[in-house]
Ligand code: SF4
């Protein structure tokens with residue numbers, strides 16, 4: 001709804017009222033909260049459960065909660081989960097079948113009813129990742145009906161980034177730290193001597209409808225200027241950057257690079273990077289039968305291209321080596337994803353860097369491929 005957005009200011013009581021209004025509407029509100037030494041995404045019954053006063057320190061293979069010297073609620077980057085845990089759950093029953101005593105077979109579509117989610121605090125990179133998953137799972141010839149329904153019902157409240165982490169590189173992927181579209185409401189948090197508040201702007205008719213129910217103030221010049229400055233400063237403080245190259249061409253030209261051996265020697269093929277990645281979408285299905293053989297269920301669960309079974313065809317896996325599996329993941333993300341979906345499969349959230357037990361850094365790997373591609377190769381002796 002470009003051009004018709006309403007802007008206003010919410011204080012903390014206004015944020016409380018926002019969560020209360022969404023809960024009153026029957027929505028399942030999900031947002032960041034502190035649990036088990038991390039900022040995780042979980043169902044919230046009130047805005048008081050937000051991680052007020054907590055920040056994070058991130059580096060390759062490292063994640064630490066830190067106390068802030070202010071009470072900011074959204075001054076942290078993405079944690080171990082992304083919103084795909086809710087829109088595209090890790091495990092989901094698709095159907096079940098029952099055989100009665102007379103041999104009659106009954107098959108039931110068994111997907112749980114889609115909750116009406118409200119996501120509070122969606123980062124710009126994660127908003128872009130949802131748009132990427134929409135293209136993969138909610139459109140095309142074979143949409144995932146469960147995803148599409150959860151997505152259709154979801155209400156998205158973005159939070160612009162004011163505190164990037166050491167692993168963030170959204171600026172170089174063009175996906176942050178400001179949000180441009182794809183949200184119902186967008187918040188920018190401002191903490192200053194004048195108080196703790198949130199500049200809010202609407203991005204949909206539903207966002208407008210919710211905002212009119214909240215105690216709010218008109219957007220004033222000081223709050224608007226501070227909000228813009230905070231996002232601008234965040235853009236200048238990115239922890240990392242993807243090298244400015246044509247990623248699609250570089251990865252396509254690097255299929256036989258020596259660097260694959262180097263990264264394969266470090267990669268544990270654990271698949272953590274695919275699980276935490278907000279755009280990775282691969283699943284497999286499993287049939288589960290009870291001991292009587294009268295009841296069976298089909299489950300869909302996340303899969304990973306790092307798993308040997310992922311490329312198993314009769315006789316063995318197509319990608320048996322760590323080199324081939326890491327290459328599959330990176331070249332798909334940064335090159336062939338363009339061919340399939342018209343965008344990169346990376347939004348610069350940095351999760352795969354922080355949650356890789358070997359500290360493998362996607363930006364560092366791309367820099368190494370670029371260096372190798374510009375280094376003349378020695379000719380093999382004739
Ligand atoms: S790159 Fe890191 S997180 Fe990904 S599979 Fe290898 S060791 Fe695991």
Ligand code: SF4
Nearest residue numbers: 277346347349350352
């Ligand atoms: S590849 Fe890594 S940095 Fe890129 S979106 Fe996935 S987890 Fe985030």
